[in-house]
Amino acid sequence: MSWTPTDQDRDTAGTVQSVDRAITILELLARHGVAGVTQLATELGVHKSTASRLVSALEQRTLVEQVEDRGKYRLGVGILRLAGATTARLDLVQEARPLCRRLAVTTGETVNLAVLSGGAALYIDQVAGASTLSSYNWVGQHVPLHATSNGKALLSELAEPDLTRTLGELTAYTPSTITERNRLDRELAAVREHGYAMATDELDVGLTAVAAPVRDxxxxxVASVSVSGPSFRFTPERISQLLPDLRRAVDDLSAAMGYRAP
Amino acid sequence: MSWTPTDQDRDTAGTVQSVDRAITILELLARHGVAGVTQLATELGVHKSTASRLVSALEQRTLVEQVEDRGKYRLGVGILRLAGATTARLDLVQEARPLCRRLAVTTGETVNLAVLSGGAALYIDQVAGASTLSSYNWVGQHVPLHATSNGKALLSELAEPDLTRTLGELTAYTPSTITERNRLDRELAAVREHGYAMATDELDVGLTAVAAPVRDxxxxxVASVSVSGPSFRFTPERISQLLPDLRRAVDDLSAAMGYRAP
DNA sequence: CGCTAGTGTTTCGCTATGCGCAACCCAACG
DNA sequence: CGTTGGGTTGCGCATAGCGAAACACTAGCG
Structure with a gap:
């Protein structure tokens, strides 16, 4: 190797070349689905034989598998066995806690974490903001999907047969509640487009919230994070101001759950 | 040459030592949850420094993560990203997805898809039912064969030499777990006869499941589909009611895998 | 049919790579 | 403040693993 004293690439400290290359192979296979040795070799910038040996090593431990003899390769079930051990300790609430706390601090409003559960949004964690007047605790509450920002975020990517089933009656809680199905559909399309959902005075008059979905x-x-507070504080300027914070929180949480942005 | 003459050759051809060791580290972490460098080093039979460098290489690519600075290690989110890509590419999962979803809708319970992998049942997909409280994800988990409906379904047609080998110890998880071999044999015969397997309170008290095998x-x-939920909901009537749905799902899936009923 | 143009696999000799050693930091005890 | 017990970091040697080239096999094609 051409040893420049300032080895600028990656991290100089203790990297094991072949392990690093092997992991790159795994990631390439994750991206491409299937790939041949030659392709992997060129993308790695190594010789065919090297790639072949690395892939064999991975294959013996079932991290990759050959689609047919003398054929191409793809990721194997060994990965799944490892993933099982990872998800076992992966608690959504636990991972979300610090992020929600940070979000509550920067925005000063109440932050909630919700999941979809039996036709409703279930609040599974909450961090009260600094400027909260009365800190009512929503944890454990089931709230209607069509009248909350979290609900809309959770619904946003449901396909049609499921959507109608999980949605029950569109009951009105305030004059602003969405009760017509096609208006809700349009709103969900907007959520998909912009990446966040809103609800103003739709569940309670005077209560506004912004939410964004979390992915696995x-x-x-799989979940949704919302920032909520009294409607008079949620002016358009204020909202566009706190949106980046919300987005950053859900992006970080999605990353922690294993999501990789496309 | 420090290798012992009785080098219990895993496979003589093309193994890359450091990659193999790195994978062993991943599997050790999967087994132990968290582990320190020294512990890993002794279990691997290498020097501390070697283990440290291997772990660092894995850490840079987020396959493992340090629980706190200068602390122990555990599996990281990189594994989850790879796992997500893995299931997306296994044709079995692709075919099974819509069928499992349909089954989950009609039964309202959680549906799992499992395969036999290394002496255990490996869950490779899951669709949560409507009446599920929190959607705990079992994907990637490997569960004992003798204490689950999926396991019995997968074992049901194994010939004798293989059967004893894949079955390990018949450890008891609850008072209802089958621990005697001939009782298990009788149960497997019943599975062959009726075409479905059951497990009530055998892995966890309060958990019941029904499963049926998928053929290629x-x-x-080659696989098994199960419907599972709290035992109190799985009355005999309820079971005989949802059996046709389960049977239809596995029949369709078997057909998709190329099986032709005799 | 050979002939080429692709695969993936294997052999071999050389040297960069990664190993063991030991010295090191840094925290937690007592 | 030593001492113990973690994880981390230079260093020099040798071996593990690399690249080149030959090999085996399949598929397309004139």
Whole structure:
């Protein structure tokens, strides 16, 4: 190797070349689905034989598998066995806690974490903001999907047969509650487009919230984080001001759950 | 040459030592949850420094993460990203997805898809039912064969030499777990006869499941689909009610894998 | 049919790579 | 403040693993 004293690439400290290359192979396979040795070799910038040996090493431990003899390769079930051990300790609430706390500090408002549960949004964690007047605790509460920002975020990517089933009656809680189905559909399309959902005075008059979806390793929406407070504080300027913070929180949480942005 | 003459050759050809060791580290972490460098080093039979460098290489690519600075290590989110890509590419999962979803809708319970992998049942996909409280994700988990409906379904057609080998110890998880071999044999015969397997309170008290095997073009059992939920909901009537749905799902899936009913 | 143009695999000799050693930091005890 | 017990970091040697080239096999094609 051409040893420049200032070895500028990656991290100079204790990297094991072949392990690093092997991991790159795994990531390439994750991206491409299947790939041949030659392709992997060129993308890695190494010789065919090297790639072949690395892939064999991975294959013996079932991290990759050959689609057919003398054929191309793809990721194997060994990965899944490892993933099982990872998800076992992966608690959504636990991972979300510090992020929600940070978000509550920067925005000063109440932050909630919700999941979809039996036709409703279930609040599973809450951090009260600094400027909260009365800190009512929503944890454990089921709230209607069509009248809350979290609900809309959780619904946003549901396909049609499921959507109608999980949605029940669109009951009105305030004059602003969405009760017509096609208006809700349009709103969900907007959520998909912009990446966040809103609800102003739709569940309670005077209560406004903004929410964004959290994704897992499969890219599916598994949870939702919301920032909520009295409507008079949620002016358009204020909202566009706190949106980046919200987005950063859900991005970080999605990353922690294994999601990789496309 | 420090290798012992009785080098219990894993496979003589093309193994890359450091990659192999790195994978062993991942598996050790999967088993232990968290582990320190020294512990890993002794279990691997290498020097501390070697283990440290291997772990660092894995850490830079987020396959492992340090629980706190200068602390122990555990598996990282990189694994989850790879796992997400893995299931997306296994054809079995692709085919099974819509069928499992349909089954989850009609039964309202959680549906799992499992395969036999290294002496255990490995869950490779899951669709949560409507009446599930929190959607705990079992994907990637490997569960004992003799204490689960999926395990019994997967074992049901194994011939004798293989059967004893894949079955390990028949450890008891609850008072209802089957621990005697001939009782298990009788149960497997019943599975063959009726075409489905059951497990009530055998892995966890309060958890019941029904499963049926999936066959491929050669007629061999390659996977298993289960419907599971709290035991109090799984009355005999309820079971005989949802059995046709389960049977239809596995029949369709077997057909998709190329199986032709005799 | 050979002939080429692709694969993936294997052998071999050389040297960069990664190993063991030991010295090191840094925290937690007592 | 030593001492113990973690994880981390230079260093020099040798071996593990690399690249080149030959090999095996399949598929397309004139």
């Amino acid at each position: 390793a499969h890219g599916e929406v | 073009a050669h007629g061999e059992v």
